[in-house]
Amino acid sequence: MAAAKVLVCAPAGTGKTTLLDAWVANHEEAEAAPNTARLTLDAADNDAAQLQRRVRDALAGVESQSGPGVLVLDDVHSVSDAGALAQLTAVIESVPARITVVVAARRVPDLAWSKYASDGSLTFLGVEDIALERDSIAEILAAHRGRVSADDVDAVLDLTGGWAGAVCSAALFVGTGGDVRGAIDGLLGRPRQVSGYVVGETLSHLPADVLRFVLSTSVVERFTTELLEDLAGEYADLHLYECERLGVPVRREAVDGEVNYSWHPLVRAHARAVLRESDPELYRRLHAVAARSLARSGHTRAAFAQLAAVSEEHIVEEFVYRYGPAAVFDGLGDTVIAALGVRNGRLPCVRLLRALVALEANDPNGARAHLRAAGSSSTDRTSSPAAECLAAALGIEADLIGGRPIPGDAVDRVENCRSTGSIDSDCYILVQCAAAHMLSGRFARSERVLKEALALADVGGHPRLVLRCLARLAMLAAARGELVTMCSRAGHAVEYAVEHALVDRIDAAQCAAIACMCAYHRGEKLPDDSLLHGLMSNDAVHVRPDGTTESVTGTHAQVAFAVARARCLAQPKDEDVDAVGHAMLTVMGHSPHMNLTSNYVVTAVAVLVETGRSALVEDVVQRASETFGPNPDVQVARALVALDAGDTSTAERLLRPVLASKSPQSRILSVQAWVLAAVTESRSRRHSDAVVSIRRALTLAEAHLIVRPLMNFAADVAELLPAIRPGEGVSQQFLDHVRAKLADVSAGRNPGLTPTERLVLVKLQTGKKLKDISKEMHLSVNTVRTHARNLYRKLGVSSRNQAIEAAVRRGLLPP
Incomplete structure (x- = not known):
């Protein structure tokens, strides 16, 4: 059995000798302490014969006594002669197993350490092990x-x-x-x-090229092999090995499956100070090299920390434009801006980065402030085409979020932008260009630009930008009313958000909102275990500098989520219906956009009308009229309200220009308009016209399974369906599907009474006057009278008593 060996290897001043003195003293004072002998070597011991004699003499005293013993050899780094080292090896290996050999040195002596390690006889103590606590x-x-x-x-x-x-x-x-x-x-x-003394003594023994290696790598806190090569060239790994051999303490740790190296903190602090004072230009250049290398390998936070030492503004600007957007999308915006410091904070590139951070927090006002500051502080050098394009793209998103019209010259600037050299910046610019086209109704052009942006992001862009492209493509399909495409794209985007842990981002919320609207327009219920349940219950907010808050999901998504809670959940609540109106008023008051916000008007009004929220209906329609003017969405919403009030002539007048328009419009809106036309004509006793209109609605609806507009007027549609024969764009399968949805609305017992109409029916059975019923329901007498007329018509009766009898017969009221 081999004797135990202990190697204590640490630079000068780390306390090796003090540790050995204390250790020997403790052993000598203890009861039944082992015999100890201590020998300090020096340059004279490079004489093999002398070294052998000294070690043998020291060992003799220990060997002469029984029991365990300890031989301490200090300053063994003083011995470098091959013959002397061979002699020392022979002596150590001949020591009896009961004696422990302790070797202390500033650098690892050239002895058979690997052999001792493999046979389990070696214990190693380095600078970390003997450090003061x-x-x-x-x-x-x-x-x-x-x-x-x-x-x-x-x-x-x-x-x-x-x-x-x-x-x-x-x-x-x-x-x-x-x-x-x-x-x-x-x-x-x-x-x-x-x-100066302790580290300086260690570094003074290094060859010049190895010393340069230590100084060059001291600019980073830790380094990988790749970073080493960037900082110190192709022989970096050999220099690292040489440093360890010569006693420069190096730490190793596994980080995310990769080996990271770092100098002892005192070595790094010393070497960094030497480099900064002796060659400040090289010091700054190496920081820039480290920043780029760290950014390429995904260590964004550490990369931006390196820029604090770089004084060349053009280097900082180039770095910020290339890597800044990715840092913001990683949620590190505030962190990297703080790392850039006050000195760099005045640069236009940093102000643009602040604008992007503000936009990610849904703060368009803050973004505009930073954009103005960037414009006022720009110089000839910083007013590059790439910087101008990025500023224009940021301005477009600020206007998009803030509900402002987008200037045409901003669209021209971003559309004609050349590559900035950063995939993230290029992709972001394209996405904003596509958004501007979409809001201007140039849908085909918007789709082309979005697909170009997606292709770019998919080959190296940030996942956040991939998600944004997917979200905008879904929004584009929603603006067109293409329900099948809209559902497919929104579902894919939500899956991507989950896969890449991006469900807390506004784009994921927007896609979830679109998916909710798909369920609504298709008349579907959301399963209790649906991912959308969690997304649409997200009530987190961003807190702006002025203390105001903004929903992290965005105002448009809040409308869609309110609609889904009111109509797509198994057990909706009354407050969910009210939330639809309040959310719609909020989005129109803060960030309304034609072709985006206006798409929600008819949907919100339909939910409110169906549930008898007349006051909210009036507020929403009034605000929509003021905001969007007489656009198709507003006209259809007003026609729906008129029809609910029994004013078929006004409804027909409002619908006529919408149905006759040659301008492209949402398929969903077209279906809604033709359904309203059919209901208006049916109630005006123009049965043949109503059949033609309902067929037009069904023909448009079938390809996308749009059924909600039909369900909103279940009784009227149910009366018209028997006249529709399969063919000419309407299949038997879709007709059966519509009938099933209508039956679902009426629970198989009534021809489509709305919840408010059912409530009025219950109160009619009590015998109360309409005036008293209106007070209980907080509705006007005229509104209650309109609901009563509607339910009479749907039940095929003409009086209160007949309505009650029919309802009892159908099981709608208790006998």
């Missing part, structure tokens, strides 16, 4: 200065890493003045005051 550092500082704070102790520990000589130097330095905190801050700024 926090309590010891506190005692040393207190001995020189009295009581010091915990923060002061931590600061010294962080700087020195427990390197004993440096801790003692720090204690002396702190103890000479009256300002402890100031003295420690001074050490952090000028670490060579405590590192």
